[in-house]
Structure formats: structure tokens, C-alpha cells
Amino acid sequence: MLLLANILIDGIAYGMVLFIIAVGLSVTLGLMRFVNLAHGAFAMTGGYIAAWLVREQGLSFYLGVPLAVLATGLLGALLEVTVLRRLYRRTELQQVLFTIGLTFLFVATANLLAGPEVQLIPLPPALSHAVDLGVRTLPAQRLLVIASGLLVVLAAYWVLNRSRFGIWLRATVDNTAAASALGIPVQRVYVLTFAVGAALAGLGGILGAELMPLEPYYPVKYLVLVLVVVAVGGMGSIAGSLAAALTLGIIDTASKYLASDWGSLFFFLAMAILLAWRPQGLLTARKA
Amino acid sequence: MRFQMKLVGTIAAAFAMGSVAAETIKVGIIAPFSGPFAHYGALFKAGAEGYVANQGGKLAGKDIEFIYRDEGGPNPANTRTLAQELVIKDKVDYMGGVVFSPNAFAVAPVIQASKTPFVVFNAATSDITTKSDYYVRTSYTLWQVTVPMAQHAAKKGIKKVITAVTDYAPGVDAENAFKAEFAKQGGEVVESIRMPIRTTDFAPFAQRIKASGAQAVYVFLPGGPPNLGFVKAYNENGLKAAGIEFLGTAETDEFDLQKFGDSALGLTTAFHYSAAHDSPANKVFADAVAKVNKDAVLNYATVGAWDGMAVIHKMIEATGGQRDGDKAMAAIKGYQWESPRGPVSIDPTTRHITQNVYLRTVEKGAGGLMVNKEVQNFGPQVDHGLRK
Numbered sequence: 252m253l254l255l256a257n258i259l260i261d262g263i264a265y266g267m268v269l270f271i272i273a274v275g276l277s278v279t280l281g282l283m284r285f286v287n288l289a290h291g292a293f294a295m296t297g298g299y300i301a302a303w304l305v306r307e308q309g310l311s312f313y314l315g316v317p318l319a320v321l322a323t324g325l326l327g328a329l330l331e332v333t334v335l336r337r338l339y340r341r342t343e344l345q346q347v348l349f350t351i352g353l354t355f356l357f358v359a360t361a362n363l364l365a366g367p368e369v370q371l372i373p374l375p376p377a378l379s380h381a382v383d384l385g386v387r388t389l390p391a392q393r394l395l396v397i398a399s400g401l402l403v404v405l406a407a408y409w410v411l412n413r414s415r416f417g418i419w420l421r422a423t424v425d426n427t428a429a430a431s432a433l434g435i436p437v438q439r440v441y442v443l444t445f446a447v448g449a450a451l452a453g454l455g456g457i458l459g460a461e462l463m464p465l466e467p468y469y470p471v472k473y474l475v476l477v478l479v480v481v482a483v484g485g486m487g488s489i490a491g492s493l494a495a496a497l498t499l500g501i502i503d504t505a506s507k508y509l510a511s512d513w514g515s516l517f518f519f520l521a522m523a524i525l526l527a528w529r530p531q532g533l534l535t536a537r538k539a
Numbered sequence: 540m541r542f543q544m545k546l547v548g549t550i551a552a553a554f555a556m557g558s559v560a561a562e563t564i565k566v567g568i569i570a571p572f573s574g575p576f577a578h579y580g581a582l583f584k585a586g587a588e589g590y591v592a593n594q595g596g597k598l599a600g601k602d603i604e605f606i607y608r609d610e611g612g613p614n615p616a617n618t619r620t621l622a623q624e625l626v627i628k629d630k631v632d633y634m635g636g637v638v639f640s641p642n643a644f645a646v647a648p649v650i651q652a653s654k655t656p657f658v659v660f661n662a663a664t665s666d667i668t669t670k671s672d673y674y675v676r677t678s679y680t681l682w683q684v685t686v687p688m689a690q691h692a693a694k695k696g697i698k699k700v701i702t703a704v705t706d707y708a709p710g711v712d713a714e715n716a717f718k719a720e721f722a723k724q725g726g727e728v729v730e731s732i733r734m735p736i737r738t739t740d741f742a743p744f745a746q747r748i749k750a751s752g753a754q755a756v757y758v759f760l761p762g763g764p765p766n767l768g769f770v771k772a773y774n775e776n777g778l779k780a781a782g783i784e785f786l787g788t789a790e791t792d793e794f795d796l797q798k799f800g801d802s803a804l805g806l807t808t809a810f811h812y813s814a815a816h817d818s819p820a821n822k823v824f825a826d827a828v829a830k831v832n833k834d835a836v837l838n839y840a841t842v843g844a845w846d847g848m849a850v851i852h853k854m855i856e857a858t859g860g861q862r863d864g865d866k867a868m869a870a871i872k873g874y875q876w877e878s879p880r881g882p883v884s885i886d887p888t889t890r891h892i893t894q895n896v897y898l899r900t901v902e903k904g905a906g907g908l909m910v911n912k913e914v915q916n917f918g919p920q921v922d923h924g925l926r927k
Contacts, residue, residue, distance in 0.1 A: 253750075254750075257743070257746050258743075261740065261742045261743050261746070264740075264742070265740045362577075366578075367575065367577055367578050368578075368763075368794070368795070368798060369763060369764050369767050369795065369798055371767070371798050371800065373800065379775075381775055381776070381777055381780075387746065387776075387777075388775075388776060388777040389776075390771075390775035390776070392775075393742075461768075461771060462739050462740045462768070463739050464739070464763075464764035464767055464768055466575070466763070466764055467575070468574075468575050503740075504740065504742075504743050507734075507735075507738070507740075507743035507744060508743050508746070508747060511706075511732060511733060511734060511735060511744070512706070512733055514706065514735035514736075514737075515735055515737060
């Protein structure tokens, strides 16, 4: 019983980190049809900026983190306007090659600016202590991660399905020409969506830094995990990404408790089975 | 394959024999200079060049020319090619370096055929030095530092220990060393966890350690991110609060130490080098390295390269700058000197360094920087893995 509780608690915390990082990629890949393999680089950038602001510049955690998320979003917007915009009409292979190249540029830049060491984001006292849950203690930071993940789900769902912006976005990606003729600011929609995706990645990078340490090779190291979550969840599906991230997080955690000698076998086995069962993604009902 | 190897060996040997006493001694250094492990290359370079600079730029009256080659990562085939090139094309007199054990194994046939002495600055698997007569090692092995740690735990009255190691060759080496010695001392290893190498979330393992009922956990992790993740999990999941003692080796290595913050305070490790080692030789070392590279961290990699050059220095002296692998190797068997880590010598049978191993505790030193404070000296240790 205690073991089960442990698996669920650690698995959900891990899954939420995967979700926050993956959700932005799910949006750009599924809705904007843009293969952005540099997504992990945005997560790393967010983390590095937060580490720099909080650790080096002495800003408070609660100020530094939103600033870092904002900065990552702005960087995303800047890249969209200057380069990525030109790639939307290119083939997927060209998008893949370009964004992979971009990833290596980020890796090299991080290495050059901050060196190969791990970057830590100092936590405020309220987050660095352990919370007693009755059955066990859990770092307070993990509770923040879980809460943030839930907030992201709700906010993303609301924006995509209920807000005017969501309608614009869906109209734009379905038929850009018609949307433009109807007076929807197509270019602005793209920039904003991309910036929000990058900002979410940054948030995931910051909140997940305890589980996925920030270092120059971060974007390459964790790209596979993020892609797996997006693939299993179904591109463009927020709820699907959440379900996939939690399922995979819990399975990976369970295998660490019960069969660590098998390495990450169960994670990838689960991925293969889920994809064979629902090739379009867990919660995607029809079409692609 | 074997035929090719033989051919290369013959050519290499032919080249090696043909040379005469040179005014410049060429030392080929194979290390990672790119990728995630590039800091090792930088530290080797600082340690080796710092040594030569400290000797006034010459060793035994000879100029030293370093030729650096990038091993990149664990890549034995590539490393063997680099070693062949160094011997055949660059005609080096000595070689040094290598971070990864598989890479070290791969160069054995090359140095055996060409009789080129090779000083291993880091790779820590015990039986490397048995693979060629021209290996000598100035780093450490997991057996060497783990055995005294197991003895110490038993002496402290700890009866039940759980081991948690990263699931790859050095981790398994560490686990075996601890289990063997701790059982000999009458203790019990209640469980052995092998953590997958790509683990990023250590909370599950922390919980298993807590649930095992052990009084202490013996840990082995490769440097960098996994260290930080594990120590965080150790603190935040209440293991420290529950009094489960942390027994490690290189986990609090100076390269990562400052990054841990307060979470590292009080961690105990058994290791052969601490930047806080209080001796004149260590001060000389620190000053000399800082002159070559002011950003270089003083740790096991830097000191491994420094002492590696001390060994090569001795070999140049013994051969008068002549290329004579056998004479050079004979000269360093039993060679003793004062290293920044304390008095050391080369074991004549295993050609592995004999050195003091210290028990250390992480403390906050001057200026709020974290240091590995040496609290006990276990005395000179041989490689217990080779001399069982």
C-alpha cells in the first residue's frame, strides 16, 4: 500500500514535469504543424535564465522565475519572426534539420557562456523543505510542480477551446488564407502561439530542474522523452499529453521501485504498446 | 583484425626503435576535449602543463612538447586509432590521459607493440594495468577507496548497509568492492540497488533506501548531474533527517562541490585527493595550476595529470631522453614521491599508485566555499582489486 502510494506520488510529480515541457511542443507540432526539435532548447534556456537571475543576480525566486519564463517567450517570438517563420512552408525534413541545428547552437552557446557544469536554481525556504504527507515526506517543490501542471492544463484548455484567441488559432492553422481574409491577424497569431509554447517549455525547464538537471546537453538528452510524450499523447491534444505524461511518468517510476535492473525498458515498452494501440495518440478521437 | 593489429604493431615498433635521443620529448595526451566531458580535458591539460611550468619548462633538461588528441567520449575504436597515430605519425615518446576505462583497454595492444609507456591519468577499472606492461596509473581505483570506507563503516558499529550504484562497469566494481569488504568485516549489505544510467529522478531510490532499514547507504555515481540529483533526493526525502549515513567516494568531488549548496554539508566520503589537503606540495600544485589556467578546478583529474607528469619526469631522467620503454618502466617501479595528495609510490607489481585514502566530511570553509575536510587518514592503500 505504502509502495503504491510512493509510486503514485513520485510518478505524478515526474509526469507533470514531462507534461509542462511537452505541452508547448504538442501545440506547435499539432496545431501549427511545425516540427520544432529545438523545443528542449527553450526549456533549457528558461532554466538557465532563471538560474542566472536567482543565483547570480540575487533576484527572489518568485520574481526571477516569471521573468525567465517571459524572457524565454520573447526569445521564442524573436526566433519566430526572424527565422522560423520562413520554415512553415518547407518540408518536414527541412524543419527537422534546421531545428536540430538550432539545438546544437543552443548547446554550444550554453557551454560557452556558463561552462559544462550543472546549473542550479536556488529554491526559497518555503519550497526547499519537506512536507509531511502522513505516509511519507515529499519535497515542497514537487507539490508546486504538480499544482503548476494542473494550472497549465486548465489555462491551455480554456485558451484553446473557449477564448477568441483559440478560435483564431484553430481557424488560422486550418486555412490560413481564409482566416486572413476574415481579418484574423494571422502572423500575430503564429508569433504569439509560438512564444507561449516556448514560454511553457521554459517554465517546464525551471520547475523540472530538480528532476532533469540543467546542463548544456539538456536539449539533446531530454528531447526523446518529450517527443515520446507528444507522440503517445497525440499531437495538439492537451489532455492527451497530460494523460501520456502521467502514464509514462508513473510507469517509469514504478519500474525504478520494482525492477530498476531493467533500466528504462518499461518506459519504452509502454510507449510501443500505447502507440500500437492508439497510433494517433491516447485521447485523439479521429483524424490526424 | 588480429592480422591488422599485428601489422600496425610491427610498423609502430619499427618506428619506435629507429629513433635516437631527442632534445624535445613528445608526450601525447588523449582526453576528452569536446562534448559533455570536455572539462576533463581542460583539467588534464592544466595539471600536466602546470607540472612542466613548475619545473621551469623542462623535464630533466629536455623540452616537452604536448600533443593533444580528443577521445570525445567512451569510444574505444576511435581511441585506439588516436593512439596509433600518436605513435606512428607523431612519434611520441610517452602517452598519458584517458578518462574512460574502455578507451584505456583499447590502447593496450598499441603500447605493448611499440613499447610506449602510457600513464593513465583517470580510468579507474582495476585490471587495466594488467593488459600491457607499459601501463602505469596515477589515478585511483574504486577498490582502493571503497575498501577503507567499508572498514570504517564496520568500525563505527554500522551493521546494515544498502548499496546504491549507477548501473555501469565502475558502479558494479564499487558495489562488489563494498560488499566483499563489508562482509569480511562482519557487516551485512541488506540490498543492492543498481540505478539505470539515465536516471534523472532519484526520489524512488531514496524511498527504497529509506524502506530498507539500513543504517547507511554506500553510493557510487558518475560525476555531474546524477550526483546533484541523488544528493538532493537524499536530503529532501528525509534520509539525512532519518540518520541514514551517506558513504561515498568521488560524489563530493571539487568540480561539482560548490553547486550542491548546503545540501552537501556533512556528507562523508573516502577518497585520495581533496583540494583542502593541507600540505606544502598541495600549495605548490595549486599555485602552478592557477598560473596555467586560473579557472581550473583542483580535483582528482588535475592531480592525476600532475602526478602523471611526475612519473614521466622520472622516466625521462632514467633514460636520459632516449626512447627506451623497458628502461623507463623499470625506473618507475617502486618510485616514491611527494604528491599534492600526500606521499605516494608506484606499486612494482601492479604499476598502480599506492596512496593514502582519507575520510572526509563536507564543510563550509573560508569565504563560504564548500571543502572536503580530511578528518581521518586511512594510511597507504594499494589497489585492493588487483591485490586481492
